[in-house]
Every structure is written in structure tokens, then in C-alpha cells.
Amino acid sequence: MTTQPVTLQRRSFWQNLRLLAHYRELLLRWTSREIRARYRQSVLGFGWALVQPAFQMIVISIVFGSFVRVPSEGIPYPIFAYAALLPWTLFASSISGAVPSVIQNMQLVTKVYFPREILPLSAILARLVDFAIASLVFVGLILWYHIPIHATLLFVPLLLAIQMVLALGVSLLGAAISVFLRDISFAIPLGMQLWMYATPVIYPLSMVPERWRAFYLLNPMAGIIHSYRWVVLQGQLPDFGYLGVATFISLLLCAIAYAYFKQLEMAMADII
Amino acid sequence: MEPVIRFENVSKRYYLGSQRAYANYLLPGFAQRWLRRDGGGGSPAKEIWALRDVSFEVRPGETLGIIGPNGAGKTTILSLVAGITTPTSGHIGVRGRVGALIQLGAGFHPELTGRENVYLNASILGLKEAEVDRIYDGIVAFAELEKFIDTPVKRYSSGMYARLGFAVAVHIDPDILLVDEVLSVGDLSFRCKCQKKMRALRERGTTIVFVSHNMYAVQGICEEAIFLLDGTVKYKGPATSVVQSYENWIHEAEFSKAGHLAAVEESTSAADRVVELCSVRLVAQDGRPTSRFSFGEDLTVEIELRANERVERPLFSIIVVRSDGLRCCVVRSSSLNVAYLVDVCLLRVTIRDMQLNAGTYFLEFAIADETAAPFLYERVSSFLILDPPKENVDPTWGGIFIPAAEWCYEPVAVTRKSVTEEYTRCVNLD
Numbered sequence: 001m002t003t004q005p006v007t008l009q010r011r012s013f014w015q016n017l018r019l020l021a022h023y024r025e026l027l028l029r030w031t032s033r034e035i036r037a038r039y040r041q042s043v044l045g046f047g048w049a050l051v052q053p054a055f056q057m058i059v060i061s062i063v064f065g066s067f068v069r070v071p072s073e074g075i076p077y078p079i080f081a082y083a084a085l086l087p088w089t090l091f092a093s094s095i096s097g098a099v100p101s102v103i104q105n106m107q108l109v110t111k112v113y114f115p116r117e118i119l120p121l122s123a124i125l126a127r128l129v130d131f132a133i134a135s136l137v138f139v140g141l142i143l144w145y146h147i148p149i150h151a152t153l154l155f156v157p158l159l160l161a162i163q164m165v166l167a168l169g170v171s172l173l174g175a176a177i178s179v180f181l182r183d184i185s186f187a188i189p190l191g192m193q194l195w196m197y198a199t200p201v202i203y204p205l206s207m208v209p210e211r212w213r214a215f216y217l218l219n220p221m222a223g224i225i226h227s228y229r230w231v232v233l234q235g236q237l238p239d240f241g242y243l244g245v246a247t248f249i250s251l252l253l254c255a256i257a258y259a260y261f262k263q264l265e266m267a268m269a270d271i272i
Numbered sequence: 273m274e275p276v277i278r279f280e281n282v283s284k285r286y287y288l289g290s291q292r293a294y295a296n297y298l299l300p301g302f303a304q305r306w307l308r309r310d311g312g313g314g315s316p317a318k319e320i321w322a323l324r325d326v327s328f329e330v331r332p333g334e335t336l337g338i339i340g341p342n343g344a345g346k347t348t349i350l351s352l353v354a355g356i357t358t359p360t361s362g363h364i365g366v367r368g369r370v371g372a373l374i375q376l377g378a379g380f381h382p383e384l385t386g387r388e389n390v391y392l393n394a395s396i397l398g399l400k401e402a403e404v405d406r407i408y409d410g411i412v413a414f415a416e417l418e419k420f421i422d423t424p425v426k427r428y429s430s431g432m433y434a435r436l437g438f439a440v441a442v443h444i445d446p447d448i449l450l451v452d453e454v455l456s457v458g459d460l461s462f463r464c465k466c467q468k469k470m471r472a473l474r475e476r477g478t479t480i481v482f483v484s485h486n487m488y489a490v491q492g493i494c495e496e497a498i499f500l501l502d503g504t505v506k507y508k509g510p511a512t513s514v515v516q517s518y519e520n521w522i523h524e525a526e527f528s529k530a531g532h533l534a535a536v537e538e539s540t541s542a543a544d545r546v547v548e549l550c551s552v553r554l555v556a557q558d559g560r561p562t563s564r565f566s567f568g569e570d571l572t573v574e575i576e577l578r579a580n581e582r583v584e585r586p587l588f589s590i591i592v593v594r595s596d597g598l599r600c601c602v603v604r605s606s607s608l609n610v611a612y613l614v615d616v617c618l619l620r621v622t623i624r625d626m627q628l629n630a631g632t633y634f635l636e637f638a639i640a641d642e643t644a645a646p647f648l649y650e651r652v653s654s655f656l657i658l659d660p661p662k663e664n665v666d667p668t669w670g671g672i673f674i675p676a677a678e679w680c681y682e683p684v685a686v687t688r689k690s691v692t693e694e695y696t697r698c699v700n701l702d
Binding site for chain 1: 286287294297298351354355356357358366367368369370372374379380381382383384388391392393395396397398400401448
């Protein structure tokens with residue numbers, strides 16, 4: 001009779017984090033469920049994680065590489081595009097998977113308490129598997145175009161971490177609000193599309209006019225995607241100014257979003 | 273002992289779904305005030321108070337029943353104890369592991385299989401994987417779902433769903449078990465199994481909070497009970513007396529609604545019917561009209577009818593239905609020889625020695641003609657049976673009726689040896 005049941009209640013930021021750590025087993029279980037459930041009942045299965053970005057890369061290469069002739073900083077356009085498309089797809093699919101995660105699991109939310117952030121968090125973690133599979137295409141491209149492998153590749157985990165913090169922040173906001181306003185579910189695909197054009201995915205950062213650059217880099221993904229190309233293809237150290245701004249904005253957004261999510265969590269089960 | 277569940281002046285407000293209501297959640301206080309000042313018009317969000325100033329305590333090992341009509345706030349109490357929602361005001365204290373079945377669901381994901389859901393649910397409740405492995409077989413066996421355990425639960429029937437939910441909730445070794453209406457689904461054998469399991473848990477000292485419309489089930493399982501009405505505690509105390517006050521309430525509510533006076537109004541408005549009910553009256557043995565009868569009394573029903581059309585060889589039926597919907601007995605007028613119904617007539621039937629157990633009952637009345645299809649079937653009245661005589665123990669022991677019985681006891685001189693011999697003889701024959 002000494003165990004204290006875990007219930008919905010107001011906790012401090014650190015108490016919430018500690019509670020989340022306490023639920024790590026559920027987080028892992030839910031993540032592995034997400035991974036298995038995603039491709040269940042599809043013939044191609046995990047192959048879709050490969051096909052999707054590969055085809056996107058091919059189409060973009062034809063349109064922007066051959067027709068429009070977007071400059072690609074001396075690198076073959078397909079690999080130039082794919083180096084950005086790969087992390088961008090992870091980012092975009094994380095958000096579009098995590099935002100509806102709470103609504104999709106209302107049967108659980110209204111029946112039993114657990115920290116609700118587990119739902120968007122595991123949706124994001126599950127996308128890492130897709131990312132790993134899609135990376136195989138990238139390895140193929142590197143071999144095909146004889147791109148040298150640089151030591152700066154070691155920066156990739158850092159970039160990955162920053163973009164996931166950002167994705168988590170956006171997802172927590174979206175997931176919490178969408179319980180109350182379903183409009184969010186409709187706005188997300190549009191928002192992600194616009195965001196991609198505001199990020200140097202199909203064009204290089206150098207094409208953005210100099211006077212717009214400071215404003216443009218307020219988009220954390222701009223600095224992150226640019227850095228991916230820089231460290232993977234050019235073998236150069238990332239611009240720590242860009243990256244610092246991106247990291248700061250991402251962390252700040254994630255912290256605010258988490259606090260807001262926990263605030264709204266109090267009322268999530270009250271929406272009928 | 274310290275209570276395991278404590279509600280202190282708990283109130284809970286819900287907003288009824290409208291865009292305006294969501295501003296109450298999404299925006300901080302100052303922004304809401306600003307919006308209200310700026311946007312001006314529009315009525316404030318509709319709110320309902322599911323609970324108002326509810327206080328009670330449950331001590332370890334106690335069994336508490338919560339009864340009341342729909343919308344009284346029963347499920348809200350369970351949600352608060354389970355910690356999936358918070359009170360708008362007041363304080364709640366809960367100690368120990370809670371196994372909860374709120375509106376039948378134990379928190380299952382429809383896309384997952386039964387097996388996955390068992391593991392998921394148990395891990396949400398804080399069990400380690402190894403612990404789940406240990407109780408898994410017991411859960412599946414109890415739910416009798418061996419064949420379907422690898423099927424997604426969205427394909428389960430409501431009975432299967434409830435069975436699995438109940439099985440998980442009782443096998444995680446809860447300190448507090450919350451059960452909501454589980455006994456209203458599933459077949460009879462499973463309902464018995466659930467009741468048996470709940471009694472076993474009660475013996476082991478598990479605290480149980482049991483919500484049901486079925487007050488007889490509450491009476492059978494709980495010692496204490498709360499009668500909840502419109503979000504407030506109307507009556508609190510030993511289950512037997514709370515159930516009785518609830519019965520009185522149902523009876524009064526039902527009587528004023530569908531009682532004899534209402535029945536008259538209702539039937540005159542439908543003058544195109546073949547037969548109209550003019551009045552219905554219950555009369556006690558001494559001839560006074562009443563709706564309260566003692567156990568074993570004669571019960572007379574007087575029904576005034578008006579036939580608008582000729583009805584050949586009518587057959588009348590009186591059906592007695594317990595307040596939980598159980599049909600207790602049917603009395604038919606087979607021995608009554610009526611060639612046809614005339615304009616207005618008075619029908620009187622006396623049911624001798626009503627041996628029904630104490631409780632609230634409804635009277636239903638039906639008329640059928642030669643074709644045997646009833647063309648009138650109506651709930652016409654309700655009545656209460658007061659406590660059965662003392663020698664027949666207390667009514668909480670259950671049972672629909674208490675027949676007169678004669679017991680006999682006489683010792684028979686049989687030596688132990690001869691019994692053993694008889695037994696070995698039987699075994700050897702095999």
C-alpha cells in the first residue's frame with residue numbers, strides 16, 4: 001500500500017522529465033509497435049521507406065537538375081538533392097506522424113494515464129528506422145558518383161539530434177492543439193510543404209540573396225540542412241553560427257512546447 | 273486505517289463541445305479575458321458540472337458501490353480515481369496500484385492484438401515485461417480467449433473486449449480495482465466468474481469501487497454504497513440501505529412518469545387505438561390503493577379499458593419486471609372466458625402471495641387477440657415490495673423470489689466403516 005499511483009497532475013518541468021524516464025519501457029514498446037504497425041499489411045513493407053525518397057529524388061533531379069538547372073555547388077545534382085531530401089523527409093514525416101498521434105490514441109488517453117508525450121515521441125523515434133533504410137540509397141549514390149568520404153561525417157549525429165529536437169517541439173505543439181482544434185490536422189501537410197520551400201532542399205543556400213540570409217536562417221531547418229551538405233558532401237566544418245542559432249531556437253521551442261503540452265494534457269481526456 | 277481513496281469537496285466541470293469552449297483550454301487566462309473583451313458577443317461556453325462537492329472516503333479492503341441514473345457522474349468518479357482527469361476544485365488522494373475498467377475499456381488499442389494489448393496495458397500500469405510474462409497465461413485463461421489472442425481487438429465482440437479488460441485489471445494484482453458496468457456485457461457464466469473473482473479479491477483485501485446500473489449486483493458485491501444524483505451524493509451508507517433509497521427514488525420517478533395518472537393521459541391522446549387504457553390501480557389486500565406491498569401479500573391490479581373496435585377472445589397478460597429489466601413472472605388470463613371486449617370494462621386480477629424479494633418492480637400489461645399477437649403492450653405501473661419477513665434472512669442474499677420452504681433434519685446412523693466399504697466396492701466395480 002505504499003506505491004503512489006501515477007496520475008494526471010500538475011508537475012514541474014523536471015518532475016515531468018523524471019516521470020518520462022520512469023516510463024522508458026513503455027516508450028520503447030510503443031516505438032517498436034509504431035515501427036511494426038507502419039508497414040503491416042503492405043506487400044513492399046519496409047521497402048516503401050526506400051522507394052519513397054528514391055523516387056522523389058529522381059523526379060526532383062529531372063525537374064530541377066536537368067530542366068531548371070539549379071546550381072549544385074559542383075556536386076552531381078541527384079546526390080546534392082538527396083543529401084538534403086533524406087533528413088528533410090525524416091523531419092517532415094516525423095511531424096506528420098506525431099501530430100495526429102494523440103488523437104489516434106484517444107481510446108487509450110481516455111482510459112488510462114501515462115505521460116501523453118510518449119505518443120508523439122515514439123512516432124518520431126519510429127521514423128528513424130525509415131531514415132536508416134533510406135540512407136542505403138545515399139550510400140549507393142556515394143559509391144556511384146565516387147564521392148569521397150570525409151571525417152566531418154561525424155557531425156551527422158549532432159545534426160540529427162538538433163533536427164529531432166526541433167521536430168519534437170513542433171510535434172508536441174501540433175499534437176496538443178489538434179486534440180482541441182482539428183484544423184491542425186489539415187494545416188500540417190500544407191505547412192510542411194511551405195516549410196520545405198523555405199529550406200535549401202532543392203536549391204543551395206548560396207542562391208538565397210545575401211540581404212535575406214539573416215532572416216532566412218531564422219528557420220532552424222535552413223541551417224541544419226545546409227550543414228548536412230557541408231559536412232557530408234564538401235567535407236567542411238559546419239558554420240557554427242548558423243548551427244548555434246538553429247540549436248538555440250530548436251531547444252527553446254521544444255521546451256516551450258513541452259510545457260504547453262503538459263498544460264493541455266490536463267484537459268485532453270475531458271474532450272468528448 | 274488511512275483511507276486509500278479520499279475525495280474532499282470534489283467538483284468537476286466539463287465544457288460542452290464548441291469552438292468557444294476550446295479557448296478555455298488552449299489560451300491562458302489573460303488571453304481569454306482579452307478575447308472576451310474584444311470579441312464581445314457570443315454566449316460563454318456551455319458548461320456542465322458532472323460532480324459537485326462530492327466527499328467520501330474508502331478504506332483499504334472496503335468495497336464501495338456507486339449507483340445512480342445515467343449522467344449522475346459515476347464514470348467521472350472512476351476517471352478521477354484512475355487519474356486520467358483532474359478535479360476542477362477539491363482534493364483527491366489515491367494510494368496504491370489502480371486496476372481500472374472505465375466504460376468497459378482497460379485502455380486497449382484497437383489495431384493491436386489481444387496479446388500486444390495485454391503487454392501494453394500492463395506496462396502502462398507499471399509492470400515489467402517479466403512480470404507480465406508471469407501473469408500472461410492466467411489472463412488469457414481467465415478471459416477464455418486462447419483462440420483469439422492474436423487477433424486485433426477491433427475484431428472482438430464487446431463481450432470478448434470486456435473479458436480481456438477485466439482479466440487484465442484483476443491479474444495485475446491491483447490495490448484498488450475500479451469496475452464499470454462490466455457485468456452488463458458478456459454471458460451469464462462470465463458474469464458469475466467476474467462476481468466470484470471480485471469476491472475473491474475482496475477477501476484478499478483489495479479495495480473495490482464498483483459502478484453499475486444494476487443495484488442487485490452492487491448489493492451482492494459491496495458493503496458500502498453511494499447513490500449519486502446529478503453530480504451530488506444523495507445518499508451514502510451501507511449498500512443495502514443505499515440500494516433501498518435508490519429503489520425508492522426510481523419508484524417515485526417512474527411512478528410520477530408512467531404511473532396510473534400518466535397512463536390515462538397518454539392513452540386518451542391516442543384515441544385511434546384499438547384498446548385504450550383508462551386507468552390502472554394497484555390495490556392491497558385490505559382494499560386500499562397503494563404501490564407498497566409487504567412480502568407475501570396479495571396484489572390486485574385493476575385496469576379500466578375502453579375498446580374502440582371489437583376484439584375477439586382477448587387474452588390479457590400481466591408481466592412483472594424487476595427494475596433491472598429481469599422479467600420475473602407472467603400471469604395470463606387463459607382461464608378467463610371473454611368472447612369479445614365491450615366498450616368500457618374493468619379488469620381485475622389478483623396475484624396471490626407475492627413472494628418476490630424486496631425491491632422495485634414494474635408492471636406491464638398486454639392484450640392479445642386470437643391471432644396471439646399483442647396489439648397493446650405497455651408499462652402501466654410500478655410497485656415496491658418491502659422487506660421480506662425476518663425469518664427469511666436479508667434480501668441482499670439475492671434471489672428473485674422467496675418461496676415457502678420446509679426444512680427437515682434428522683441424523684442417520686451410518687458407521688464410518690460401512691461408508692468406506694461402499695466406496696471401495698464402487699471403485700472396484702470400475
